[in-house]
Amino acid sequence: MPIAQRSVEKLIGLVDGNMQRAGGQKISLPILTPTGLWKKTGRLEGDISEFYMVRDRSGKQFLMSPTHEEAVTAMVATTAPISYRQLPLRLYQIGPKFRDELKSRFGLMRAKEFLMKDMYTFDVSEETARDTYSRVSAAYDRLFKQLEVPFVKVNAATGMMGGSLSHEYHYVSPVGEDTLMQCSACGFAGNAEVLDSATTECPNCRSSQLSQVRGVEVAHTFLLGEKYSKPLGATYLNTSGKPQSLVMGCYGIGITRVLASALEVLSTDQELRWPKLLAPYDVCLIGPKQGSKEQQPAEAVENELLQHLGQICGAQELLHDDRKELTIGKRLLDAKRLGHPLTIVVGARAVQQEAPKLELHVSGGEKLELDISEALKLVAEHSRQKKSLLAGRVREVEESRISQSIGHQL
Template sequence: MEPTVNRVWPRVFQRLYRTSALPRRTHSGCAERADVPASAKPALLVSRLYQPSNLRDAGPDSRLQGELTCKSQRLMQQAGLIHPSNPGCYYYLPTIVRSMEKLVRVIDQEMQGIGGQKLDMPSLCSAHLWKTSERWDLMGKELFRLKDRHGAEYCLGPTHEEAVTTLVAHQATLSYRQLPLLLYQITRKFRDEQKPRFGLLRGREFYMKDMYSFDADEEAARRTYASVCRAYAALFARLGLRCVQVQADTGNIGGKLSHEFQLPADVGEDRLLVCGRCSFAANVETVSSGGTDCPRCGAAALAESKGIEVGHTFFLGEKYSRVFGAAFSNAQNKPAVAQMGCYGLGVTRILAAAVEVLSTEDGIRWPGLLAPYQVCVLPPKKGSKADDAAASAEELVRALGEAGPNLRGEVVLDDRTHLTIGKRLKDAGSLGYPYVVVVGRAALEDTPRFEVICQGTSETMFLSKDALLDLLGRVETV
């Protein structure tokens, strides 16, 4: 018997469904999949993607919905990428999870490229560790605090200096030959923001990459610090984001040296001072000259701008390692205290900040590597004069599946052919597919052509199938 869904799908999508290699079911009901070539796998259909743009308000508490106070929050909620839960907390819906997973892969590549090793630490942190470092009181109301049934105190970790240093301290056999040691994780963090706002830019629950380095001496630790800063610069360059590295205050993390990585934006909450003549840049909190002359070159006035902090690095020295006893055996086989650094990247904040600075007022624009899907193919409206070109849409989707591994899982087909091309183009623009391919009457010509819209540049081209496959086959993915 034909699947029920076939009664409502247009004929072209019925063919896609029938010819897709579906998994055979075992007696247990589990799918038994053979090796299926990319071209034979089911097309990703827009009608099947869970990206609701019509979610109702989060409930009677109006604080949950919140004011749409910035462009990224408005666009992401309207497009069904995020939905408010508790104040400062969000549901991350499937489309943005794809983007976040891609960002995590880019971060992994850069961090592991400088020797980082990934681990995962508990979010539930003992109050004893935080009291030992004297940050239990210093952090004040920003800590989410709780007690277990035995009365023991804990906090939900906003950062993990205490935890990772204790972990390293428990290794009695750490040798100088194992240094530098760079340990990092990408996890949920928690901070009890008094006034959460700007969507994912300032929340109470968020994803962060935090790395911690252990070195044999201060000179080596400063080299590690510099290498992480270079990796951050390379990361943002790959994403096409113009980040500025600025001198910053060490705050409640502490240490001897600190830098922020700021993405210039009008909605930014940080005030930056940048010299137009030399490379000096700093958070206004660290400049004592009153913001008039550059403290480095002295020859130019400092220009003030706003920025979104997307990364922060700290040279800690022995602040935590001495307190928790994180030591190693040096070349003389004697115990020595490790020199530390810590380095954060706001994962969900980078996503929101990128949307904030790259997008138009009407549609999301992603860094190319982070787009949830690279290509959206729009077949003609059912019953229109171009309806006969629907078969060309089917053939194009199959050809794109064979164009190379970089497009595998990156092409979606907008099968909502009851809607006009114009309506689907508007939806595609709001979601930010880097490339939208319209299959229209030009696909029926003797030499078929396809309309290709490059969202990042607003450029429209009419390309042959071969030229289109060549263009999209060179798209970089991660």
């Protein structure tokens, strides 16, 4: 729907920025991948109950791709010979993925169709592939700090994806479907899959304060090696002109899942709360009710505010609730439901003779009474904080919330 779509587009912009800083080039892979490619990599041999498969009019079979390792590797394999000089290649896309889940649930959290950012990297050697892994991981760390939702990064099993090194990013939430082991003494965290989930001893600090929490997996990184490039013949020409298998990595972020689970973690029963950079609008402005006795003078204030706000936070970040036929209370309720970071109300008190005040609702429950210039200052401060986050100046307090993890020993 339009409101959430705005948030999705902001997240896409944020991810684009971070991927491009990590040397990523955006591409677009077909949704349909011939099953023949998956046969070559052996990935049709396991449990395929989650795959949507479709045949075209000629009988050729395709997967509605749940992931694109085969597609991108086959594409790279069929391009003109790649020279070592052209590497590393870091290709990514943002698009729909499909998984025929037995139990889809929690809306966007586990849907059969979902939006993913998937990056595939191609290097000359395991060593440079590890450099790439560090660089992309750093971009992930930066992104998740920019979102200001506490996250844990854990060592993970490589599973059906294969490869030698893997990390998961989790949001801790009771609705999470993964079990994480977290140490309250040193902050260490790991996926229960790769640890002994019966133990309470922390493998890092040896304290006995390891306990289970639930996590929502929002991102995953893999060092894949030659698992896909070998069977699909994706090679490059080395310094002596000889073809050699490309060394790959893949890096996913669940775009719609990040959004849904961030809202889940941040919100209360009373109020939706968004990561600062993902709120659909920064400011909601509610003017006087039609027919109220303050309508005319209050509208003058409203119009003045509209102009100033447009300049401060950008017109596209301003939601003007001009349904004047509704009471302020009714519109304020809608605004609370949508969880705007700042909601400004121009009511009767905005036009009183002595010390006129705007009502300002800050996401998180605070309600302030401010004069116009104070209100505008608050909006400007919000915009400044956003700009600062976008520039990568993430708060130290966020940094300390991140559990020290095996990943940091990379």
